[in-house]
Amino acid sequence: MIESYREGVLVNPYERLNEEQVKWLDEASLSILADPGVWCYNERAAKLFQNHGAKVSEEKVTGTTCWRVSFPAGLVREAVAKAPSRLVLGARKPENRLLLDAQVPRVYFGSGSEANVWIETELQEFVSMNNGDEKIRVPRFKQLRGTTALLSRAAHLCEQLDNLDFFIRPLNIQDKEINQDNHDVNKFFASLNNITKHVQAGLTSLDKLPDVVRMAEIIAGGPEALRKNPLISFITCVFKSPLQMVADTADKVFAIVESGLPLVISSSPQGGSSAPIQEAGMVAQINAESLAGITLTQLIQEGAPVLYGSVPVRARLDDLHDLYGCPEFNQYNIDCVQLARYYRVPSYSTAGVGDAKVPGMQAMFEKLLTHLYMGMSGAQYVHYAFGLLDRTNSFCPLQAVLDDEQVGKVKHCLRAPKVNPDEVQDVLKMVKKVMASSHRLYARHARKAMHSGDISSPYRFEAKGMEDKVIENALAYMAELEARPADRIDGALQEQIFKEVPGILPTLKTV
């Protein structure tokens, strides 16, 4: 399909559900899609479903027209089977492309969400009241509103993070010059001009899709080149849980599929409010929503490149906010990954969101709990994995740097075991050699593995003394990363983009 692409990590997937349980959930989802079915608020989608055999009836729900769609199981099964199991997500640099294959558990980790708040960190020195010579440096945090400049900074930083495989704009741009009409072109340009990895975002205005696509075509080298190397793709949350297909998002699904670019069909029900909190109920419902969304894409265009998206979360039962760093989050998500594998559609999954509001031990715990577990799942595309805090409300660049180190260690941990006849022969030879030596030390024989990168390095931000200096060390490393020059879009192409694509803020031009 393509020769060069990011390595990600090829894992031996951990499966929580057995085959029978996968089938029960599949049947439960199809049963939900048949009865009670879906409340579809998009007429075009409803008609399309009807034309392919769904039972559709029109009704008024609180004054709005709604089409109740009951899907026959065969319609869903046939449509989902037409979704490609392999697809390429392109990038400005060919080596940064991603190859997603539903049957190959190669895991990629990337950023995500569209947080309103950027968290800046600075260290302040405090002196002990008991001993004036005793000083400590403590991180203090400042909240800033997301802007195009900060989104550019996030993209540039994410370009430098070795373990970040793709970029979903993590920040909502709220400059005073940004409005509904120029939101899309600015968020895509700010991202694409600062990162050479795959860029993905939601679409704010349907009528701006042609401008965004034109921008990407100019960068890729033309319309055909863009379809071969789709360096952008889109997220569509076409379902408002429970089971309601949203009118304007469904329109966006039509337009994106017709543009020939990849898209994610995602849904994010909350267990305990917009979905059952019980594992079987949550997964059966979100799976039903994803299947209906994928069905829509394949009825619009057979073979349309689509990812099976799932962001099931659990409600906190004290305030009904989302709760990410909990066992149920992992359980829901890994089940969805297994279902996506069952349907042979690449999986867009979730890990690494902190409920914590600032970087620290709570964030570290919550992120590791999900990074490791969801890495083990073998999901092809794991988003939300860098920098998100306060659920998905804040993006913290320092946290993204900390997450990069964590995701790197997780990837290393999940590498395939290097146990094969050649390796065993080498080891037997080594054991004999060392046992015949005077000091019986294997250290010298660690060199090959050490220099080939088989052996991991100690935690990058460790301190040598009796202090925790993780944040201090990570801040210093972040400063190094941010000082690196950006890899911008070629000057002539930038000029062309500014000429052909209206609405991009002049401050974003870097030529």
Added chain:
Amino acid sequence: MDKQELLEKIAFNVVQGRVEAEDEGFDPGLEGQPAVTELVEQALEQGIDPKEIVLASLTESMEQVGEKFERNEYLIPDMLASAECVGAAMDILSPHLMKAGVESKGKFVIATVSGDLHDIGKNIVAIMLKGAGYNIIDLGTDVSPERIVQAVKEHQAPYVGLSALLTTTMRVMGEVVSKLKEEGLRDQVKVLVGGAPLSDQFAKEIGADAYCKDAFHAIDSLKSMAA
């Protein structure tokens, strides 16, 4: 291969940490090519002065290795590989050097004290000191104070290194120092101690001459003792 080329090749292989032809080096693609052992033998066959081999090929290259370690370019396994190269070269060169009246930097008796079987640290120190030009007399693990003192006496060693990993066995080091005093040897021998539970303070308490936190520290301590 002319003399200069051969000396440079030995030095190169020390830096690469290749004892024998079958060893891999730091850089890829060296396996199968003659390494330190083969090259030193070839140098002797060609009549090159062993002292020149030591000075031009071994001493200087170990300094390079030390610098690489300082720059974090090399890690412990690289250092050990290079030190083993020098040790292997010294095994071949020693008889020739002795004939020529050249002595090592001194005899160094080393042991893990009685009750303790841990020898990784002790072995690393032994390899590094051998690579640095000391004549190592390694008594192994679980060695009684009597045997250690006996070895110091027998070899007239100016240095003794004691290792322990356990808080329960480190006290034996104090017994060794006392025993050296009893035997009237304490003034003739420097006692270096090392091991995870030890500290400078403990070394002072038992009357040792130096606490060495690692092999590099041991080499530095010996250098300052000789100065």
